[in-house]
Amino acid sequence: xxxxxxxxxxxxxxxLVVDDDPDIVQVLKMGLVKNGFLVEAFTNxxxxxxxxKSNAEIYCLLLSDMRMxxxxxxxxxxxxxxxxxxxxxxxxxxxxxRDEEFSKVFPSSRVDGFVQKPIGIKDLTDKILSLIGxxxxxxxxEGEG
Amino acid sequence: xxxxxxxVEDGENSILIYPNLPTFRQIYAKYVKDQLAATREDEVEExxxxxxxxxxxxxxxxxxxxxxxxxxxxxxxxSVRHQLSAxxxxxxxxxIDTGSLLVADSFHSFFPDINGMKKLIDSLSQRARKEGRxxxxxxxxxxxxxxxxxxxxxVDLISYEAALAPKTQDxxxxxxxxYHWGNYGTLTDADKEQITLxxxxxxxxxxxxxxxx
Numbered sequence: 001x002x003x004x005x006x007x008x009x010x011x012x013x014x015x016l017v018v019d020d021d022p023d024i025v026q027v028l029k030m031g032l033v034k035n036g037f038l039v040e041a042f043t044n045x046x047x048x049x050x051x052x053k054s055n056a057e058i059y060c061l062l063l064s065d066m067r068m069x070x071x072x073x074x075x076x077x078x079x080x081x082x083x084x085x086x087x088x089x090x091x092x093x094x095x096x097x098r099d100e101e102f103s104k105v106f107p108s109s110r111v112d113g114f115v116q117k118p119i120g121i122k123d124l125t126d127k128i129l130s131l132i133g134x135x136x137x138x139x140x141x142e143g144e145g
Numbered sequence: 146x147x148x149x150x151x152x153v154e155d156g157e158n159s160i161l162i163y164p165n166l167p168t169f170r171q172i173y174a175k176y177v178k179d180q181l182a183a184t185r186e187d188e189v190e191e192x193x194x195x196x197x198x199x200x201x202x203x204x205x206x207x208x209x210x211x212x213x214x215x216x217x218x219x220x221x222x223x224s225v226r227h228q229l230s231a232x233x234x235x236x237x238x239x240x241i242d243t244g245s246l247l248v249a250d251s252f253h254s255f256f257p258d259i260n261g262m263k264k265l266i267d268s269l270s271q272r273a274r275k276e277g278r279x280x281x282x283x284x285x286x287x288x289x290x291x292x293x294x295x296x297x298x299x300v301d302l303i304s305y306e307a308a309l310a311p312k313t314q315d316x317x318x319x320x321x322x323x324y325h326w327g328n329y330g331t332l333t334d335a336d337k338e339q340i341t342l343x344x345x346x347x348x349x350x351x352x353x354x355x356x357x358x
Contacts, residue, residue: 069325069327074293074294075292
């Protein structure tokens with residue numbers, strides 16, 4: 001699924017994108033905007049959290065790098081879920097993800113999905129839509145109503 | 146990198162705080178480059194003393210060099226290898242193949258066994274002795290301890306640092322626990338004191354690389 005399916009020109013959803021690598025943030029933002037999302041992007045997770053606190057209801061999903069200094073993606077996702085449990089969280093990592101390992105330490109962190117970098121924008125878009133499909137449709141319907 | 150060697154001797158474990166990833170890359174890359182140059186100088190001197198051309202003798206080269214462990218947390222193993230090459234370290238793969246350089250993701254050296262890193266360094270220390278090398282330099286990013294956050298963060302970290310004595314007689318390991326400033330800054334003053342002052346470890350605060358080359 002891609003922007004081709006978003007023919008009504010309304011944004012699919014608003015995303016909060018966080019990665020301490022400025023190049024990655026820029027590429028993700030460009031690609032996701034092109035595919036119909038509204039994106040707020042940050043390289044500083046603390047600033048991202050502040051933005052989320054101010055606008056917790058408008059975000060459908062947090063897409064965050066996992067390993068970041070000062071506030072890791074795991075810590076950020078916990079804080080975001082505490083503020084708005086309905087927000088979906090996808091963590092990105094350039095490292096190998098071993099599910100059995102993470103299941104031991106993540107039981108309460110409620111991360112909705114992982115993606116391994118590098119990932120194509122189409123695959124990422126599909127992943128996001130699979131998680132927020134219902135939410136974004138509901139929000140759009142509410143907007144139209 | 147003279148300040149690195151001057152500040153911390155064999156048998157010592159220290160704390161290094163770096164401001165950002167590009168600076169950390171410069172630190173480890175310059176260290177590896179300088180170690181290679183120093184090894185080469187030693188070999189030239191020895192070759193001249195022996196009045197032969199043993200400079201090209203691979204066995205001799207290996208016996209003189211240190212083992213350098215680089216354990217990053219905020220970049221991949223491939224990224225470190227790339228950075229070393231980009232910084233002018235020649236033939237990184239050969240250094241790895243000959244056992245002079247080991248690059249390992251620090252996450253998997255701390256998780257699931259938090260003592261895994263210590264075990265790895267101990268095994269490198271033994272290998273260095275067996276191979277007649279001058280020692281081991283371990284440059285370890287401890288970002289792992291900050292990944293999950295929570296109350297146990299400092300407890301685990303202090304416990305890990307406590308297991309690394311500030312100075313051990315006859316040890317051939319020179320250890321650097323590397324903290325990103327963004328992480329170190331999240332520790333309380335009491336935690337910082339536990340990690341550094343009470344353990345009497347040398348604290349190297351790197352603000353800008355140019356001040357330390």
